Amino acid sequence: MPQYLIRDDGAVYPYSALLAASARFKIVDELPAAHVHGIDQARGRADDRAMATRLMREQQDVRQSRKREESVRLRRQLAATPAVDTTAAAEAQRQADAFTEKT
Structure with missing residues (x-):
């Protein structure tokens, strides 16, 4: 039994x-x-x-973890700052206010 059909434009x-049954x-x-x-070639391109x-997802994960670490560091730094x-x-x-009233 035949395995494949090739259309006139080359599609398999x-x-x-x-x-x-189609001509x-x-x-x-x-x-x-x-x-x-x-x-x-298509499989190679897909790979x-x-x-x-x-690689892009790994880079995004690295950037996210750095942002998270920076955010945690800033929160800790802010928490350690004495209140005004x-x-x-x-x-x-x-x-x-007194200075701006004079000028």
Whole structure:
């Protein structure tokens, strides 16, 4: 039994009696060498894309972990900073207001 059908534009399909009835398809038992080479190239490109995607995700993970570490460091630094003296802040604001009124 035939294995493949090749459409007149070169597209290859698995054998189907329904498609084989069409004049657009040629019935073959083996894939043409050019098509097999094309499949190998497509698989190679797919492997390259998968590798690039994996590397991109790894880089994103590294960037995310660095951002997370920086955020934790900043939160700890902020928590360690002593609270602002409200009376000193109020006095500074009063002086600033008084200065702006003079000018």
